Amino acid sequence: MELLKDELYKIFSKKLIYAAIIILIIYSLFTMHEVGDLHIVKGAYNKYFEGYEGKIDSEKIERAKKFGKDIENMDFRENREEFFGKSLYHIEVLNIENHKENYSNWISKSEESLSKLEPNSYKYKVEKLEYETLKKTGYKDSIYYTAGWDEILESNSYIVFLFIGILIILGVSPVFSEEYNSKMDNIILSSRHGKGKLILSKITAVLIYCIFVVLIFSLFELITYGTLYGFKGYNVPLKNLQRLYDCTPFDMPVIKFYLIQRIFILLGSFAFGLFVLIMSSLCKNYLVPAFISGMVFLVPYVSDTFNFPVRKIFAVTYTDLIRLDGFGQGIDIINFLGNPMLYHNFLLIFIPVLYAVSISLIYFLSIRHQVS
């Protein structure tokens, strides 16, 4: 316990991490400012939604269709905000109507192929998993004002994952390197707990640091998007979010999914933290683990952005684990030892295995370490 406290102090007494947090937050406030126009649109959206939220019924569909016709005679210079709000809303209503049709088509097609496919074949299992998941969750059938949560859920994969990665690299790279570099390893390795408990304390300190980093940026997202768009819609089923979650496998309210997303981000962050720790236990100068981890983190991101083929080599990268791009937005199936598995369930097996391997490696490397 005493050891853990000191390890935490070593990490948290670095001014660099606070400077980085402030810089990153200021940076993202500036970029957010650029989408201010969108904000006006959102405001309009919000205004028009009052009183029209909820299940889509035939009356709402009729009104949307009528709006489609009226639009030609409308003078939208007069009341821009209302025009935006109304058109967004009515387009969404018609989209949902389409979506409902697609969904029932898909269900019947899926039922058909299930009856044709060889049971126990991999294809059958995949089809069955998709069918059962979508059947359970149902389809998007309502419209609510959920702009705040749309932004909050998306901002991680948009930019915040980068901040988390950077902070982990900055905070964790020195954990072992600095002991080697400052020649503290001499005294540490000769002490009773230097080759055992201390390593556990360092790993625990990294876990706590990762929790801190994820919390800080989660709070930042909540505060900024919360003040911009409000928290309305937290108890709406996830599939009824305005954007992106129409085909989610998660059958639950937004707030619950938000917490699950945070947990997965944290799981991924700690996995990456352990990776940085491994690098740190190998190098004397902490710039080396910082550089290597930076590469491991950024290369997949850059190749995703520019569609480089390198991407195809790795099914899961540390970047994916923190970014969680598209997480919960569709049915993502992974072939795990011949069995189809939902991506997030696969992660729940994969990440603990990754932890076990990483932690063993950290123990192995730092016990084997010798002074020079």
Place this chain on the structure above:
Amino acid sequence: MKLEIRNVTKKYGKFCAVKNFSYEFTEGVYGLLGPNGAGKTTIIRILADVLNPTDGSVMLNGEDIKDMDYRYRNLIGYLPQDFGVYKNFTAHRFLMYIAALKGLSKTESQKRIEELLEITNLKEYSNVKTGTFSGGMKRRLGIAQALLNDPKILIMDEPTAGLDPKERVRFRNLLSEISKDKIVILSTHIVSDIEYISKEIVLIKKGEILKTGSSESLTNEIKGKVWKVLTDENGLKTIEERFTVGNIFRNGNKIETRIISENRPDDSAEAEIPTMEDVFLYYFDELSE
């Protein structure tokens, strides 16, 4: 208690820093004496379990220290020759940290740290960040941390480097005081550190034991090989070419030199009583500090 180095060899690539080294320590103070690069630090590190030998082993009472693992480390206190401190830790916090590493309880550590800060004369710097410490203060902090767990085996690499004469004396007295039931191993190339307090001195050269013995027996062995010669500026040149020269003392035109020589260098030479300083010169043919 018997600490035994058995046929230890340490190689760095092709270079052999320690060659087939064997020695036995029991309670008492030991001095490892040797010139720069002799391999003292290498041996000390192997004893402190921070460096693995290429070959051979270290045994405590017949048990390999690698098998004893933390049980061995629990018994030792180690002052490295070159060690770090956390710059933004205060002296007190630094010692609390090391105490935790050594598995001391909080109350135990508090008491012990008070004592040691007193002993090492650092009490008034207890709450000062170690980043501002001078070399000598850092060394004293290092001595304090080595003593935290009241070690049965105290291993110190050049403990007096950077200490002023007063602190050196304090340190030597401290050692004689605490060494009764301990194995104390010091490495140094400063003869006076160990001359009077060590039970046995181990002379090391190029990774091998050259000679061992008490300072008395070592000085006795070179009796009749230390001379005082009076000469002048011209004579000094020839003397320096022919002999190992120790102290040179100038007094006006006259120069008094201390010479190591198997035979009487010239008729005017007077035989001197050898000191450990002379032993060092005799075996290493180099000037000690």
